[in-house]
Amino acid sequence: MISFSMLSQKGGVGKTTVALNLAFAMAQRGVRTCLVDLDPQGAVGLSLKSGTRKTSGVVGLLAGDAWDRARLETRIPGLSLLTTGDIPPGAIEETHDAWSSLPTIRRLLASMRDVDLALLDTPAGIAGPTRAAAQATGRVLVPLQCEPLSLRTVPAVLASIANWRSGGHDVSVLGLLLTMTGFRDEHALAVLEEAWALYPSLALETHIPRDVAFARASALGVPVALQASRPPPVATIFDRLAAELEPRLGLDEKEADDAPRYLLD
Numbered sequence: 001m002i003s004f005s006m007l008s009q010k011g012g013v014g015k016t017t018v019a020l021n022l023a024f025a026m027a028q029r030g031v032r033t034c035l036v037d038l039d040p041q042g043a044v045g046l047s048l049k050s051g052t053r054k055t056s057g058v059v060g061l062l063a064g065d066a067w068d069r070a071r072l073e074t075r076i077p078g079l080s081l082l083t084t085g086d087i088p089p090g091a092i093e094e095t096h097d098a099w100s101s102l103p104t105i106r107r108l109l110a111s112m113r114d115v116d117l118a119l120l121d122t123p124a125g126i127a128g129p130t131r132a133a134a135q136a137t138g139r140v141l142v143p144l145q146c147e148p149l150s151l152r153t154v155p156a157v158l159a160s161i162a163n164w165r166s167g168g169h170d171v172s173v174l175g176l177l178l179t180m181t182g183f184r185d186e187h188a189l190a191v192l193e194e195a196w197a198l199y200p201s202l203a204l205e206t207h208i209p210r211d212v213a214f215a216r217a218s219a220l221g222v223p224v225a226l227q228a229s230r231p232p233p234v235a236t237i238f239d240r241l242a243a244e245l246e247p248r249l250g251l252d253e254k255e256a257d258d259a260p261r262y263l264l265d
């Protein structure tokens with residue numbers, strides 16, 4: 001199983017939105033994907049509403065539940081969710097501390113079955129569960145909200161990762177992903193160009209435009225591609241992002257049945 005985690009110092013940059021939509025896109029591309037909600041505030045779980053209660057999530061899995069009791073299969077083939085599970089309001093801090101332990105997150109990953117890719121959504125900040133997730137998966141996707149000063153936070157993120165590496169934790173950056181970019185907005189283009197110039201190998205070509213469709217999809221608790229029978233144009237961005245990340249994840253290795261599919265017999 002391959003895994004990576006989301007990492008951002010700031011909240012509200014689109015981590016959860018990217019994680020959910022990217023997990024969906026990966027599953028559509030035939031990668032059996034499990035989206036894991038490691039944010040004790042439960043952003044992914046909350047947005048998915050009633051169906052989440054049937055399974056015990058991260059809390060259950062760590063307490064010894066079988067994988068099939070913990071994970072939630074979705075209606076999308078190949079997409080499953082590991083929600084936070086039931087965290088009483090008074091236990092949020094305690095849960096946050098428990099999930100900050102690297103051996104705990106390693107044990108979580110080791111309990112997962114029948115999954116090609118585990119995508120860990122994390123709380124904001126670089127410590128706590130986010131650090132444990134980064135060190136356990138060894139790869140981080142770093143969303144940056146597209147605004148003039150956002151690239152100034154990158155050196156601090158890279159320095160923390162370098163520190164972890166010198167402490168013996170092999171963590172690398174899967175990519176820097178600019179989010180909430182403006183369509184045809186010259187300031188957004190300037191930030192993108194600066195990102196590509198400063199971090200040519202880290203800054204992804206794909207970026208996520210600011211679009212009202214995301215707010216609508218969040219309110220419905222669905223990936224943006226599923227909010228209507230004809231998905232809005234931004235929905236295609238995540239297929240592109242998935243395709244860009246696959247080689248970085250080693251998911252592009254040729255499979256036995258990876259032949260062209262002809263239109264006619």
Ligand SMILES: Nc1ncnc2c1ncn2[C@@H]1O[C@H](COP(=O)(O)OP(=O)(O)O)[C@@H](O)[C@H]1O
Pocket residue numbers: 008010011012013014015016017018043179180181208209210211212214215216218
């Ligand atoms: N590309 C986007 N365009 C418009 N709104 C967005 C976009 N990405 C996220 N949002 C909205 O911004 C808010 C924060 O996004 P979220 O993914 O929850 O961030 P985080 O997980 O980093 O806190 C949500 O209301 C979400 O619907």
Ligand SMILES: [Mg+2]
Pocket residue numbers: 015016017039043122
């Ligand atoms: Mg979030």
